[in-house]
Amino acid sequence: MLHLLVADGNDRAGRETHLTVCDKTSAETYAGILTKLAPDARCHLVAPADADAVLPRALSECDALVLTGSILHVEEGGPAVTRQCDLVRAALEAGLPVFGSCWGVQVAATLAGGRAARNPRGPEYGLARAISRTEAGAGHPLLDGRPPAWDAPAIHDDAVIAPPPGSRVLAGNDRLDVQAIEIRLGDGVFWGTQYHPELDLDEVAAMLRLSAQGVVEAGLCPDEASLHAYADAMRDLHHDPEGRRDLAWGLGVTAEVLVPERRRREIRNFLDHLVRPRTRRA
Template identity: 35%
Template sequence: MAADAPGRTLVVQNTPGGGPGRLGDWLREQGLALEVVHAYDGGRLPETLHAHRGLLVLGGGYMPDADDRAPWLAPVRGLVRQALESSVPMLGVCLGAQLLAYVAGGTVRAAHGLPESGSTEVTLRPEALDDPLFGGLPSRVKAVEHRVDAITRLPGDAHWLARSERCPVQAFRVGESAWGVQFHPEATAETVRGWDADALREQGFDRDELVRTAEADEAESARNWHGLACRFASVVAAGGRAERGPGAPESVPG
């Protein structure tokens, strides 16, 4: 891929089954040129983001500092730090969101609180109303979750955008152009169908029921997250220039 490809965006994939899915399709439709690196399989990550206009970091079952299990996370943290310092637009999904929070000074805890799986109601906070990505969404949206770890403290300058009943930090922004979402906008009911039924049962979930709920919510979910993907692509295309959100929140989880 040419270094000057329009909207060239680095996509870091952290597990074999954790690809960009429909999120990648939507971003490509908006003109972004995605460079997907299979970091989990020895894919070579760039040392810098100089040749990229955007960064998408996907999910995975690791803590953000689990370098013993996932040695590529150290260079990924370096790229996240560069994105923050250089205002390269970033979207972190699940582990990607946790990496963003960790690098920016927040706290992530393993197996914290009650787990979440399947299509789940997420509530937007008032601060999301003027956010460049979340501003066009309803106050309550459905999103596919698949988590046991959680962000328990946001960076001090973060904008706290959304929460769920079991997980206070579902979405946030750091600075003007770096977003983290604990949920999976790329996931569909078919994704849920592929999860380990026994592992879900141990957490108190029935996979068949999760699939049925995800199928019922899929049209609404696709509409909402397609819109968010389009808005993120616009931020990337504009070189990180986005309409300013409100000031820092009065309180964040601590």
């Protein structure tokens, strides 16, 4: 059996806000996907931003750590950020494979000597478009199965602006140079994406509603009513992908986003190429 530690990147207030539009926390979303991809896995959830958080299972007894997205900002610092950096650092130094999306990438890059901050090229809301491999990403197992260019769910203002020394930037697009990255620290390896391979379109829609003001301020929608109509279309497409091909066409949603097995490639690749080989060696 695999034992996977799933760390929710949000603080208590962030988790409560998330639950106003989703029926589960970010950590619960990840746990559900991980157990679908690896039926032999048991997920142990923790909220390391909280001062009273206690690991449900020792790092030495876990096979991997996964860090979710968050509404926090690494550059603002503070105890909630520091505690998460400390957990990821401890996991990597203990030799654990670590995966993170969005916030997870920003935390890993920061603790390894890089910089995460507001993206000067602007935010990505809904989908990150036309992602492609860098030279370092060609043939990298994190991106196994991806076509030459792909779209992916994305919700972020912040991003990795300066990757840490010695890291390998694996993919980018015209909005952001660091869409996927490998970071090595101690005996551990971090793989992550700025985009969200874990999010279904209904969850993307819910998170867009939370970000409505930011979407309008970024000039991506003329007003919040238009944003909610866009989110409604995403939600409806999620619930009826075969019957609402008109919505897929109108939203520009391809199979790389619409088909769960394709959307979640990076998570499966992490399990297959980093986590399972390590457990077989143990």
